[in-house]
Amino acid sequence: MIVVVAWSPRAHAQTLDAPEDVREVAHDVRVTFAEGVAEIALRIELARDGTQRAEIGYTLALPRGAEAISLEVCRAGGGCRALSSSITRGSHVDPYAVALHGAPRGRTSRPIASASWRRSALTIRAAPVGDGARLVLAVRYAAPLVVRGGTSSLVLPARDADPRLVPASITLVAPGHDTLSVSGGAPGEDAVISARVASPLRVLADVECIGARCAHAHLVEPRRVARHDVILAIDASPSMLDVPVERVETALRTVLASLAPGSRVRVLRFGARARWETSTWCAPDTLDAARLASELPGALGSRTLFDLPPDALDDARSPLVVVIGDGWLDRADLAALEARGARVVIANVSDAPFGGVTLRAASATTSTMTLSLGASFAGAGFDLASIVAEPAPRARIELRGEPAIDLATVPTGEALTFFAPGRAARLVVGTRTSRASSPSDALRAVLAQEGSFDALALDRRVLGDLDKWTRPRRRPPPVPGGIGGVHSWITAMPIGHGLYARSARPPLLRVPAPARIRATASAETLRRMVRRQLGPRVRGCLAGARAGRPDWHAHVTLDLSLAHREVLGARVSGENVDASLASCILAGVDDLQVPRFDGRIDVSYPFRAVAIARPAALPLDDATSSVLDTIAPDAPVAPDVLLTP
CATH class of the missing domain: 2.60.40 (Immunoglobulin-like)
Structure with a gap:
């Protein structure tokens, strides 16, 4: 046989x-x-x-x-x-x-x-x-x-x-x-x-990989959802125009349905400005996810500024801030939120990888989670209910003769798998420590x-x-x-004589150099955009700064970073530019309408205000000079004197 x-x-x-x-x-x-x-x-x-x-x-x-x-x-x-x-x-x-x-x-x-x-x-x-x-x-x-x-x-x-x-x-x-x-x-x-x-699954195996030793870690914590007062912050910046509204609605509906009994919710919409959608805390089942997701992005400006009002967390019990957007946050003060007792979850519902400047602030915190959920809508990523799940304990892999590796934080109920070169020694999860083991036949395969x-x-x-x-x-x-x-x-069968044995070789792993993406856009398009939308604003700000000072002048440079239909960053610099003038110009940037293009573009646009020359003094003839001396002699004139022609 x-x-x-x-x-x-x-x-x-x-x-x-x-x-x-x-x-x-x-x-x-x-x-x-x-x-x-x-x-x-x-x-x-x-x-x-x-x-x-x-x-x-x-x-x-x-x-x-x-x-x-x-x-x-x-x-x-x-x-x-x-x-x-x-x-x-x-x-x-x-x-x-x-x-x-x-x-x-x-x-x-x-x-x-x-x-x-x-x-x-x-x-x-x-x-x-x-x-x-x-x-x-x-x-x-x-x-x-x-x-x-x-x-x-x-x-x-x-x-x-x-x-x-x-x-x-x-x-x-x-x-x-x-x-x-x-x-x-x-x-x-x-x-x-x-x-x-x-029960927690925590695996650390010392395995062979391409002629060397590697550490394989796999961690899963049972799903836990606690009661919170939740602030749902919906990104309404123009970059959300590329995200299907159905995704935002699905994420909102899932979050509202997954909260623990007794939780309360407030909804905030933010772009360049912020606006409360609910004035007080309310029960999750009283909110309409379809209505909350239906507003067209861009109505609150062309930037993404996430600043909660100072009193937003005053009466919150175990506050949880859930940001639903595309991950491009330009100035989120996450550290301050956590210092006030809030936990922050950033749910990226777009297909783009999370790349906001917020990562700099989030990396310094201990509880902020950033979840890339784009694949989740096709059933290949996180469970959307993980947005409100409690975070798993921090984990660390200790290698023999190598620096320890701190693992990312994931929601409970989701798997964290890590593979790195080096001999595995110990796995530290919270306060518990376990030693590396040999993999089973199934894991090895x-x-x-x-x-x-x-x-x-x-x-x-x-x-x-x-x-x-x-x-x-x-x-x-x-x-x-x-x-x-x-x-x-x-x-007689093709599988007979001449069927030779073959075996797969280990794949060659090639790590390419970091890709450099250079965006292109029409220079004339950008010039018209700035001249038409910001030109009147800048001229008005320069005129206000000149008021009463005809000899005042300034050279102003407006630097803009543009991507994802919005302004990622803006800065005003130059000669004779003070804080008042800079804030006046930047206020117009918040409503700048940015066209769609791929990548990121940095724009520097110059403006100039020249000094107004004083008119030359005209000499008076003798007769006119005599009349003026009679009307207005050199002696001071009392304020209540009425001069008549």
Whole structure:
């Protein structure tokens, strides 16, 4: 018997490719959740009625990221052959010759097999089955778990709806979890397996990576949501024009629905200016998320300035400030908010990575979290309810002979995975310390990511004598009647002679230099924008500064940083520019309408106010001078004297 394992990209491949009287009599699946991965062990038993023996093909779709641990083909109640890829590395093995080795003509004591593994599906070809002999396929593989919202889950792709297949019998073992759930598994439907994280999962493993040692950390804390007084701050700057309004509405609705009982909410909308949408604290279920998200961005100016009113937190109980926007905050005083007892969460609902200047302030704090949620709306990121979840404890990885690494803060219920070169020593979470351990077979398989490989099923006694079966000078002659009465399909199938073993090499990791993005925009467009929108404002400010001082002059330079339809930064400098003049000019920047372009542009625009020359003194003739002396003599004139012509 030969088994060939191949990973096929076909999404709906036929599961059982065999004569009509071959059927599946058992499909047992044991799933174990541990160390952030799932280990799946399958036992598939196939039978055929009658005395005729046959070969079978079996295709099994596997989860994304699945990696093989072991493959084995057995005869029910008889011997087994393991499929190994290690013996094929660097060797060209003729599977036909190896298959015949140790298999006396006319009978087969144990199955013989060859295999090749690919990433999207597992296809197994095997023989013999029938004449009272049942064939057992034993497969162990590992796959990453998806952890969202405090729940670990795994989806096993469906087999086709073939009446010869039996429903899968699925057993779930999940230490540290509760609320275990298994649904589906019948032919034609996915098997959905999930469990709620009930106790902290903290894994630090010392693993091999590309000829060196690496530290792998995986942490998940059970989901916790506490009662807070929440200020929902909605970004209304022009950069939010590129964010679908449905995302803002979904985020608002999820936050309002996820708050703990007894929480109170106030809503603030901010851009260049801030405006309260609710005058007092109110219950979450009294707010309309659709109405709050419907206002067109840009009505509050073209900048993003996040400054809470001084009295905003005066009567707040355990205040939580949730900023919903695109992450581009220009002047958020997060440290001051935290000093007043507030916790801050910045929820970036755009597809752009978080890149605001706020990161500088947030990095110095201990509780501010920045969540990039763009992928979450497609089901591939955080659970949106994590916006209001409590933060997980701070964690630190200690390496041998290397500086310690502080890990980022994530919401409870979400997974934090970290991989770095160096020998792992200890993991410190809060006040608890644990030492690094060796990874399990499942975790080692997922981290190794061998991907595609070919394998052969050989007896142990063959391994020492393998050399004479590698690189054969000529192909052995076909065996009349096949092996054990099974007609030799090896000579006719493409998977026969000439199938050589392959193994995936570790990927080469290349870290490119930081990308430099230079934005381009029409200089005339920017010139018209500044001249039309800011020119009158600047001229008015210069005229006000000149009032009563005709000889006053100034050279003013307005520096603007523009990106994402808004003004990221503005500065006024130059000769004779005081604080009053600078604030007058900058007040006009708040409502500047910026066109859309890619990247970031820095603009310097000069303005000039020249001194007004005093008119020259005109000489008076004698007659006019005499009249003026009579009307206004050199002696002081009392204020109440009325001068008449």
